[in-house]
Amino acid sequence: xxxxxxxxxxxxxxxxxxxxxxxxxxxxxxxxxxxxxxxxxxxxxxxxxxxxxxxxxxxxxxxxxxxxxxxxxxxxxxxxxxxxxxxxxxxxxxxxxxxxxxxxxxxxxxxxxxxxxxxxxxxxxxxxxxxxxxxxxxxxxxxxxxxxxxxxxxxxxxxxxxxxxxxxxxxxxxxxxxxxxxxxxxxxxxxxxxxxxxxxxxxxxxxxxxxxxxxxxxxxxxxxxxxxxxxxxxxxxxxxxxxxxxxxxxxxxxxxxxxxxxxxxxxxxxxxxxxxxxxxxxxxxxxxxxxxxxxxxxxxxxxxxxxxxxxxxxxxxxxxxxxxxxxxxxxxxxxxxxxxxxxxxxxxxxxxxxxxxxxxxxxxxxxxxxxxxxxxxxxxxxxxxxxxxxxxxxxxxxxxxxxxxxxxxxxxxxxxxxxxxxxxxxxxxxxxxxxxxxxxxxxxxxxxxxxxxxxxxxxxxxxxxxxxxxxxxxx
Amino acid sequence: xxxxxxxxxxxxxxxxxxxxxxxxxxxxxxxxxxxxxxxxxxxxxxxxxxxxxxxxxxxxxxxxxxxxxxxxxxxxxxxxxxxxxxxxxxxxxxxxxxxxxxxxxxxxxxxxxxxxxxxxxxxxxxxxxxxxxxxxxxxxxxxxxxxxxxxxxxxxxxxxxxxxxxxxxxxxxxxxxxxxxxxxxxxxxxxxxxxxxxxxxxxxxxxxxxxxxxxxxxxxxxxxxxxxxxxxxxxxxxxxxxxxxxxxxxxxxxxxxxxxxxxxxxxxxxxxxxxxxxxxxxxxxxxxxxxxxxxxxxxxxxxxxxxxxxxxxxxxxxxxxxxxxxxxxxxxxxxxxxxxxxxxxxxxxxxxxxxxxxxxxxxxxxxxxxxxxxxxxxxxxxxxxxxxxxxxxxxxxxxxxxxxxxxxxxxxxxxxxxxxxxxxxxxxxxxxxxxxxxxxxxxxxxxxxxxxxxxxxxxxxxxxxxxxxxxxxxx
Numbered sequence: 047x048x049x050x051x052x053x054x055x056x057x058x059x060x061x062x063x064x065x066x067x068x069x070x071x072x073x074x075x076x077x078x079x080x081x082x083x084x085x086x087x088x089x090x091x092x093x094x095x096x097x098x099x100x101x102x103x104x105x106x107x108x109x110x111x112x113x114x115x116x117x118x119x120x121x122x123x124x125x126x127x128x129x130x131x132x133x134x135x136x137x138x139x140x141x142x143x144x145x146x147x148x149x150x151x152x153x154x155x156x157x158x159x160x161x162x163x164x165x166x167x168x169x170x171x172x173x174x175x176x177x178x179x180x181x182x183x184x185x186x187x188x189x190x191x192x193x194x195x196x197x198x199x200x201x202x203x204x205x206x207x208x209x210x211x212x213x214x215x216x217x218x219x220x221x222x223x224x225x226x227x228x229x230x231x232x233x234x235x236x237x238x239x240x241x242x243x244x245x246x247x248x249x250x251x252x253x254x255x256x257x258x259x260x261x262x263x264x265x266x267x268x269x270x271x272x273x274x275x276x277x278x279x280x281x282x283x284x285x286x287x288x289x290x291x292x293x294x295x296x297x298x299x300x301x302x303x304x305x306x307x308x309x310x311x312x313x314x315x316x317x318x319x320x321x322x323x324x325x326x327x328x329x330x331x332x333x334x335x336x337x338x339x340x341x342x343x344x345x346x347x348x349x350x351x352x353x354x355x356x357x358x359x360x361x362x363x364x365x366x367x368x369x370x371x372x373x374x375x376x377x378x379x380x381x382x383x384x385x386x387x388x389x390x391x392x393x394x395x396x397x398x399x400x401x402x403x404x405x406x407x408x409x410x411x412x413x414x415x416x417x418x419x420x421x422x423x424x425x426x427x428x429x430x431x432x433x434x435x436x437x438x439x440x441x442x443x444x445x446x447x448x449x450x451x452x453x454x455x456x457x458x459x460x461x462x463x464x465x466x467x468x469x470x471x472x473x474x475x476x477x478x479x480x481x482x483x484x485x486x487x488x489x490x491x492x493x494x495x496x497x498x499x500x501x502x503x504x505x506x507x508x509x510x511x512x513x514x515x516x517x518x519x520x521x
Numbered sequence: 522x523x524x525x526x527x528x529x530x531x532x533x534x535x536x537x538x539x540x541x542x543x544x545x546x547x548x549x550x551x552x553x554x555x556x557x558x559x560x561x562x563x564x565x566x567x568x569x570x571x572x573x574x575x576x577x578x579x580x581x582x583x584x585x586x587x588x589x590x591x592x593x594x595x596x597x598x599x600x601x602x603x604x605x606x607x608x609x610x611x612x613x614x615x616x617x618x619x620x621x622x623x624x625x626x627x628x629x630x631x632x633x634x635x636x637x638x639x640x641x642x643x644x645x646x647x648x649x650x651x652x653x654x655x656x657x658x659x660x661x662x663x664x665x666x667x668x669x670x671x672x673x674x675x676x677x678x679x680x681x682x683x684x685x686x687x688x689x690x691x692x693x694x695x696x697x698x699x700x701x702x703x704x705x706x707x708x709x710x711x712x713x714x715x716x717x718x719x720x721x722x723x724x725x726x727x728x729x730x731x732x733x734x735x736x737x738x739x740x741x742x743x744x745x746x747x748x749x750x751x752x753x754x755x756x757x758x759x760x761x762x763x764x765x766x767x768x769x770x771x772x773x774x775x776x777x778x779x780x781x782x783x784x785x786x787x788x789x790x791x792x793x794x795x796x797x798x799x800x801x802x803x804x805x806x807x808x809x810x811x812x813x814x815x816x817x818x819x820x821x822x823x824x825x826x827x828x829x830x831x832x833x834x835x836x837x838x839x840x841x842x843x844x845x846x847x848x849x850x851x852x853x854x855x856x857x858x859x860x861x862x863x864x865x866x867x868x869x870x871x872x873x874x875x876x877x878x879x880x881x882x883x884x885x886x887x888x889x890x891x892x893x894x895x896x897x898x899x900x901x902x903x904x905x906x907x908x909x910x911x912x913x914x915x916x917x918x919x920x921x922x923x924x925x926x927x928x929x930x931x932x933x934x935x936x937x938x939x940x941x942x943x944x945x946x947x948x949x950x951x952x953x954x955x956x957x958x959x960x961x962x963x964x965x966x967x968x969x970x971x972x973x974x975x976x977x978x979x980x981x982x983x984x985x986x987x988x989x990x991x992x993x994x995x996x
Contacts, residue, residue, distance in 0.1 A: 071861025386546025458673035
């Protein structure tokens with residue numbers, strides 16, 4: 047039954063039934079959503095883990111506009127260009143919403159003649175794709191990108207990108223994962239060896255990339271049919287990519303006689319040996335799989351490509367249905383920056399993009415559905431009063447606390463009931479309560495109570511800030 | 522001369538000459554810009570100050586999509602609607618980029634039937650306005666919004682919003698500032714008393730709001746001419762708004778005989794007394810000015826409005842020309858949420874929006890122009906080697922450091938020169954350098970040096986993490 051429910055939920059989500067729901071009036075555009083305070087709290091934890099990792103690797107941070115000149119994006123995404131959001135021509139430049147953070151980064155490098163930078167960028171990107179919300183596929187979603195640009199010795203930055211993926215997926219405790227690695231040069235060499243004409247490399251690439259979603263026979267018939275590939279070439283490719291294999295190729299050091307005759311493939315296989323050595327030094331080869339069937343397209347690519355997937359957990363079907371799939375991807379794009387002209391200004395780049403929506407999808411839904419308490423504020427103390435007509439005294443006290451840097455709230459009522467104030471305090475995740483009353487005012491004290499373990503005590507007014515500051519465990 | 526240069530710079534900026542500059546290839550759309558790592562570092566400091574303040578006041582955080590259904594924005598911005606960016610109709614919904622964070626917030630409340638929340642939201646908004654970059658006017662810019670929604674006793678949340686503006690502008694040390702306060706009810710009452718027909722309130726409002734940019738005579742002629750206001754009515758308004766006054770009205774408790782006969786104005790004047798009392802308790806009346814000429818338009822408004830301006834500094838002309846002008850604004854919009862239907866679901870709101878571009882403009886330009894060192898990474902240590910052929914040892918060591926949470930970098934060269942490594946270290950703001958050499962490897966130590974005050978010392982490898990972790994002053 048759980049499986050059936052999950053299936054229905056997913057179908058509903060794919061139909062776009064969930065995103066635009068308007069319990070009240072108004073709705074968000076298809077494939078987009080608001081983030082509630084609870085969702086933001088979860089999101090910030092994940093961002094913090096990712097940013098901490100990016101900073102651990104010495105990255106600077108940049109930001110770019112949400113839209114680019116349309117011409118900046120043109121010719122960078124192949125078939126996927128149809129998913130780009132264009133802005134209306136309102137007299138002026140033709141603009142499009144950014145599709146990823148990679149092309150804006152390359153444009154930034156070209157425009158500012160930067161040849162050397164290690165930066166991260168966390169921002170929303172936009173794709174007019176079919177949304178599937180429970181699977182974490184949105185039209186507006188965050189990407190967390192880390193990239194290394196510069197002319198360096200081979201495979202060292204590439205290996206660091208893989209290390210970063212490994213660190214982040216481990217830190218976030220998402221269960222078992224696998225990072226598939228391949229090389230566009232090996233792929234292209236393989237296509238050449240199998241007799242695929244140059245002009246078909248791109249389309250065959252995207253066919254091969256579908257191998258994790260359908261069996262080889264289906265890919266083959268699609269490839270051999272509408273893509274105009276000869277059955278013989280298709281069969282030869284099949285031998286290479288089936289079984290998800292290729293590890294023997296690397297361990298054997300490129301012993302495949304046909305492949306190693308191809309110049310491109312030989313170069314790729316050699317570098318693959320290098321990256322394997324560095325990953326061994328990093329101690330992360332256990333989660334790495336060299337996989338000839340990985341063929342994600344990167345414009346201006348030509349070297350390492352990789353993709354991280356979360357592996358099926360036994361109870362996955364309970365948590366929203368289907369595989370979470372790819373949660374990170376990346377690779378080389380040495381040719382991209384050069385697309386903005388400037389002869390000889392080649393800036394080799396390699397980077398990784400973490401897709402947090404898929405990572406978060408399940409967790410957020412669980413939290414929203416459950417009554418799990420997630421603190422969404424950092425309020426330390428609620429300033430309250432036991433009797434009426436003490437608004438002025440409450441405001442005077444809270445103003446003192448704010449000015450001393452204490453996170454404090456007050457109910458916006460002239461004469462709130464004490465019970466309502468205590469309840470508010472409870473909802474704020476067990477903040478303290480500082481009560482002013484006529485007796486306390488006379489005695490120059492404040493009654494401090496609440497919190498997890500605290501008894502009510504009278505605190506001298508001049509010691510209150512210190513008492514609150516030290517008395518709570520600040521996040 | 523400085524004045525002339527500043528004038529020229531501003532003219533250049535207004536012509537849009539600065540934003541799209543392409544030293545290399547590519548450019549950003551008109552009125553937008555990238556943020557360099559230096560600019561991001563400055564920006565993060567300002568955001569942190571603002572977020573700290575918002576959290577101090579107990580706010581939760583939400584986020585909304587960058588675009589909304591076009592219908593969500595329709596009829597909310599009056600004349601300014603022409604500045605909204607529409608997306609191209611690509612088959613599907615009609616979408617527009619958000620113009621501010623207030624309308625999406627109101628839509629969020631209506632859609633989720635939320636009647637009670639205190640939230641902040643920091644995000645970019647979009648306006649097809651004439652950019653003037655040196656004055657901090659962009660087409661894509663950040664707003665930092667804090668809003669209180671809910672049915673409360675009058676003026677308490679309003680006063681807190683003013684306190685927040687006061688705290689933030691003080692924290693950021695921007696020099697002297699003034700927060701102008703007015704009330705739409707007093708304005709509307711004043712217009713009624715002066716004989717302005719109801720249908721003209723809105724247009725007169727925006728005329729009056731121009732008073733800080735031109736003298737009354739000009740506003741008057743514009744108002745009396747094309748706006749079709751009788752000269753008598755204009756003169757009567759002039760009496761009220763000239764001299765930036767109105768403070769006597771509040772101190773006299775609404776003694777103006779004509780105004781206090783008007784029901785709306787009377788209500789507004791009464792509440793103005795309330796807010797003045799609360800601001801006195803907060804100790805911030807010194808920077809507050811009740812100003813009848815403040816007439817910023819808020820759809821669905823009807824109560825307090827306010828605007829914070831930085832006051833001219835004597836050396837302003839050196840720093841980019843002209844007044845920085847408004848850096849924050851806000852007020853009541855009790856009627857907005859109700860626009861999404863739902864009878865009887867009135868959610869009174871008041872909020873403030875901090876505009877950080879104008880605040881930052883000058884500071885960023887100074888930093889970019891100068892050679893001032895701003896740390897853009899948090900790197901603690903560079904792993905280096907003195908001899909060749911030690912790449913593997915460097916990678917092994919840095920991997921240990923990363924896994925222990927140390928922020929570390931390594932040069933992506935097989936055999937980098939020691940001098941280059943030390944220089945990189947210096948550029949990274951004086952991070953430490955951990956040198957592995959053949960002797961050190963034999964002895965089981967690492968040579969740790971660099972930093973501000975450090976001598977080179979041999980540290981046992983097993984103590985290295987502790988030594989680095991404790992030895993640097995982490996931000």
